[in-house]
Amino acid sequence: MVAPVTTAAGKGPSPGPCRRRTDSGPSRARWTAWLVVAPFLAYVGTFLLYPTALVLAGAFQDGDGAFTPANLAELTRGVHLQAFLRSIELSALTALLGAVFGALLSWAVATGRPEGALRRVVIAGAGVLAQFGGVPLAFAFLATVGFQGFVTTFLRDAFGVDLFATGAWLFELPGLTLVYTFFQIPLMVIVFLPALDGLRPQWREAVDSLGGSSWTYWRHVGGPILLPAFLGSLLLLFANAFSAYATAAALVSQGSPIVPLQIRGALTGEVLLGQENLGKALGFGMIVVVTVAMGLYALLQRRFTRWQ
Amino acid sequence: MAVTKRGITRSAVLLVLGAYFLLPLVAMAEFSTRGANGTRSLESWSGIVDDPDLVDAILVSVQLAVTSSVLVLVLLVPTTAWIRLRLPGLRQLVEFLCLLPVAIPAIVLVVGLAPLYAWVDYFLGDSPLTLTFAYAVLVLPFAYRAIDAGLSAIDLRTLAEAARGLGASWGTVLLRVVVPNIRGALIGASLLSVALVLGEFTIASLLNFDTVQVRVNLLGKRAAGVSIAVSLLSLLFAFALLFLLSFVGRRRDASPANGSPEEG
Numbered sequence: 001m002v003a004p005v006t007t008a009a010g011k012g013p014s015p016g017p018c019r020r021r022t023d024s025g026p027s028r029a030r031w032t033a034w035l036v037v038a039p040f041l042a043y044v045g046t047f048l049l050y051p052t053a054l055v056l057a058g059a060f061q062d063g064d065g066a067f068t069p070a071n072l073a074e075l076t077r078g079v080h081l082q083a084f085l086r087s088i089e090l091s092a093l094t095a096l097l098g099a100v101f102g103a104l105l106s107w108a109v110a111t112g113r114p115e116g117a118l119r120r121v122v123i124a125g126a127g128v129l130a131q132f133g134g135v136p137l138a139f140a141f142l143a144t145v146g147f148q149g150f151v152t153t154f155l156r157d158a159f160g161v162d163l164f165a166t167g168a169w170l171f172e173l174p175g176l177t178l179v180y181t182f183f184q185i186p187l188m189v190i191v192f193l194p195a196l197d198g199l200r201p202q203w204r205e206a207v208d209s210l211g212g213s214s215w216t217y218w219r220h221v222g223g224p225i226l227l228p229a230f231l232g233s234l235l236l237l238f239a240n241a242f243s244a245y246a247t248a249a250a251l252v253s254q255g256s257p258i259v260p261l262q263i264r265g266a267l268t269g270e271v272l273l274g275q276e277n278l279g280k281a282l283g284f285g286m287i288v289v290v291t292v293a294m295g296l297y298a299l300l301q302r303r304f305t306r307w308q
Numbered sequence: 309m310a311v312t313k314r315g316i317t318r319s320a321v322l323l324v325l326g327a328y329f330l331l332p333l334v335a336m337a338e339f340s341t342r343g344a345n346g347t348r349s350l351e352s353w354s355g356i357v358d359d360p361d362l363v364d365a366i367l368v369s370v371q372l373a374v375t376s377s378v379l380v381l382v383l384l385v386p387t388t389a390w391i392r393l394r395l396p397g398l399r400q401l402v403e404f405l406c407l408l409p410v411a412i413p414a415i416v417l418v419v420g421l422a423p424l425y426a427w428v429d430y431f432l433g434d435s436p437l438t439l440t441f442a443y444a445v446l447v448l449p450f451a452y453r454a455i456d457a458g459l460s461a462i463d464l465r466t467l468a469e470a471a472r473g474l475g476a477s478w479g480t481v482l483l484r485v486v487v488p489n490i491r492g493a494l495i496g497a498s499l500l501s502v503a504l505v506l507g508e509f510t511i512a513s514l515l516n517f518d519t520v521q522v523r524v525n526l527l528g529k530r531a532a533g534v535s536i537a538v539s540l541l542s543l544l545f546a547f548a549l550l551f552l553l554s555f556v557g558r559r560r561d562a563s564p565a566n567g568s569p570e571e572g
Contacts (some may be wrong), residue, residue, distance in 0.1 A: 051420025087356030243413030
């Protein structure tokens, strides 16, 4: 990333001071200058800011549009509070699992050749599972450990082990945890690999030449440098799991154990009188949680880039 | 000693995690080729083309992938190039707006989009292609990062001034100077957009449009084999797209070095 910029800046005539005014006047120039950006701003305003504002405002309104704190108060009670706690638990657990195993996988990839086939395959595969995931992942796990799945039937026929002896766990929280790690680990590889690539080999060599072991290196050099990036990735993974909907929706068709599925219920089910805006209140709650996680992520990210 | 120990740990990590990620794919291949009474058959795979609803849904998704990538490029390329050249004060705002969808989960966005789509229906009809507007928002952060990185790698101001000095209009600068120079970034942004749109489920399903993922989910209830076959197919297709992307990225990094002798 850095090299092309320096070559480009080095060979061209110096930009900046010799800027030429080619338009007829400053006032007209300013006006037309804004015109180019207008379609983008209009589009983002309509399809991103307006829907978001509807959710945020709706969270504080009753069915007639009058102000009410009742929707948000509903979030602190009963099933909705439980859903938030369960969502946070699921996201935190899968973020931790994803971060640990994803960091290990990143390390295994980073120590290989930078242009190697392994690296290409892992990065492309990680991109697919982390961003494409969704419904196909749910079906991947149905084919593997569903009632008629590959592993389920194999264990039953070969060892007489019944995977579902304790109930339909795949369609409940333990199943979601298992499936979520399948896109959390790849996401960790995507966000953590650049940080590992940023470790300079000279640092390792310096530790080696001073007689330090592998442990000394990770304890005193690599670890402390990577810690902000690791914690940041952990937060990003948390936000990712917290926002995920498709996999859970395809896997869990009955009940709404987590917040995204409760929003589905609010959108598709019949709405109780006085709870027209419950979906928006749930959405508001999700935005708050994700914004906190992403804000902390941005802070940590800034701290890490000092080292690069 | 340290080297071999490291090598063993590395192989162990790759083997265990490799098996963990490959097992479900193998299981999908096995499940989708099951026939009656323990035989193998390709019925589930041929079932894909035999289901007209599924074929329609696939076509809709492919069209959406194209229209959404085109829309996001048409919106972003002039805007990002222009703010670098003429309105640097707007850069932070545009960056903030482009990265905002990361903080707003799709499942929340759809709550606000539902009333908006009543109006879209009213003005543009209820074609599933109207999902383009929602999808361009979803791919905005990814496309922005790719295009922004592409623009950072060229000396945009010098190029634009040279072209303007030779009498080119701003349109010509954009189409014949900016676009060819960030070709790699544009291909990257499009490939990512295509992959994301083909995999999207949340918005399509809750706005009641039949895209491939919505169809696959519905089919799962009665024809699990076909659903699993389509799922495997779409995962492999997305993998092929992103694998291609890894080569595009390399070419972009190499291009300034290749280009310098011609300019000198």
